[in-house]
Amino acid sequence: MDLQWIIVQRGDTLPRIASAHHMTKELLAALNPEVASQPYLLAGQMLRIVPGTGRRYAVPPGESVGEIAGRFGLDEEVLRQANPEITNITDWVGRCIHIPASNGKTIVKIQGEYGYRELIRDIDKLENQYSFIETGSIGTSVMGKSLPYLRIGQGSRHIHVNASVHANEWLTTAVLMKFIEEYAEAYGAHRAWHQYQTERWMQETTLWAVPMVNPDGVELVQEGVVNQHPHAQQLLAWNADRSHFTHWKANIRGVDLNDQFPAHWDEEAARRGMTSPGPRDYAGTAPLTEPEAQALAQWTRQHTFDAVVSLHSQGQEIYWNYRDLEPRESGPLSRRLAKASGYKAVKLGGSDAGYKDWFIQDFGRPGFTVEVGLGVNPLPVEQFDDICIEVGMLLAELLSNGQ
Known part of the structure; x- marks a missing residue:
């Protein structure tokens, strides 16, 4: 085994x-049991790796690079880029090569985890590739991170979607970003997204996305x-001295951001019964x-959104009501979104102070x-x-407005 450090x-x-090294997390942990038992890695630690594991393929006689790429659903150029040491060699027969994931050309993909960086x-990549995507910031976090937004579309009907309001629900950010990329790619290629007409979305709607509210x-x-x-000392104290934070939902000051909005906030705070950060x-x-x-x-006050969606996890449910204040169309619309996504539309009670x-x-x-x-x-x-398919179909239905 060719170990490296x-x-x-x-x-x-x-x-x-x-x-990054085309390994499974299980193999990396097995090679480094002393750090696998830690909750998090420490900068400066050294890890043993076996680079280039993952999908491997021994090229048989008579098979061209283009034929290999076709077999695995890849473009030939993507396959060559994944094997830089032999990319310019014509004949790969007898060589053991790395087969990248078939989404090699896409921008949004999860490479281990999907975080702020x-x-x-x-x-940046989406903005550079698609001139019709506008980006900016709605503000900054406690620790000074910009809270970015993306805008796509030029229509009079404005839809807002946000994600990662809760810290350990970060997968929702990647899901929302993936939908934006697929929408942009389809529109740029003048084709539909599934059965939906992206040119119509662009003309009739404007989608505003805030992919990570709680970076x-x-x-x-x-x-x-x-x-x-x-903030290590304070956070450990709020976390009952537990060094693992995978259960953490709040922001860095221990405040649950989806209990922060002025909609019967005092009743929600009393119901929660939490008197200190955590x-x-x-x-x-x-x-x-x-x-x-x-x-x-x-x-939100600065825009006139016709509808908003806040992505959370988990449960495969759609909450659409609030104290009977929701407009008449909310119920029927929630059932359409449920049918499109396979989720269940739920009328929820006993909950306040959330964004929706x-x-x-x-x-x-x-x-x-x-x-x-x-x-x-x-x-x-x-x-x-x-989840990308489920949420994508839900957002597609919302953007299409029943048309």
Whole structure:
């Protein structure tokens, strides 16, 4: 076995390193049992790797590079780029080559985990590739991270979708970004997305996406408080001295951002019964104390959204009502979204202070909380492709407005 050593950098995680070196996370952990038992990696640690594992293929006599690419559903150029040491050699017969994932040309993909740095990288790539995508920022997080938005479309009907309000629900960010890329790619190629006409979406609607409302929390879940995290001592105290943060939903100040909106906030705070910061369910000392919630509320007030969707996980459910304040079309629309996605439309009671609650209350237009996937958060990345289809069909139906 051809073992090599790498040095862990700040922000590295076992899933990210494994993906970067075409290894399974299980193999990487087996090669490094002493660090696999840690909750998070420490910058400067050295790990054993076996690069180039993953899908391998021994090229038989008579098979060309183009034929290999076709067999695995790849473009020949993608296959050559995945094997840089022999990319310019004509005959690959007898060589053991690496077969990349078939989505090699796509921008949005999960390489171990999907966090803030992956989001910023992909936004830059999408903006560079598609001139009709506009990007910007709605504000900043507690720790000063920009809260980016993307806009696609030129129509008079405005739809807003946000994701990763809760830290350990970061898979929703990748799902939303994947839909934006597929929409942009289809429109740029003048073709439909499934049976939906993207040119009609572009002309009739404007989609505003805020893919990661809680970037500090997402980073905490994925990377922990090692490597000189500025809030390490306080966060460990709020986390009952547990060093693992995968269950964390709140922002970096221990406030649950989906309990922060001025829609019967006091009743929700009393119902939760949380009087101090922690991993989840603490509503803060008042509505909109947190910069992430403030930014989202102010940005919402600055636009005239015809409908909003907040992506959460998990449960495969669509919550569409709020204290009977929702407009008449919300119920029928939720059932259409449910039919398109395979999710269940649910009339929810006993819940306040969420983003869609506040939107329905203050603007009187349809608002939806969509709980994607099934299981325990963070959802396994193996669900990503299925959730992308489910949420994609839901958003497509919403953008099409029944047409």
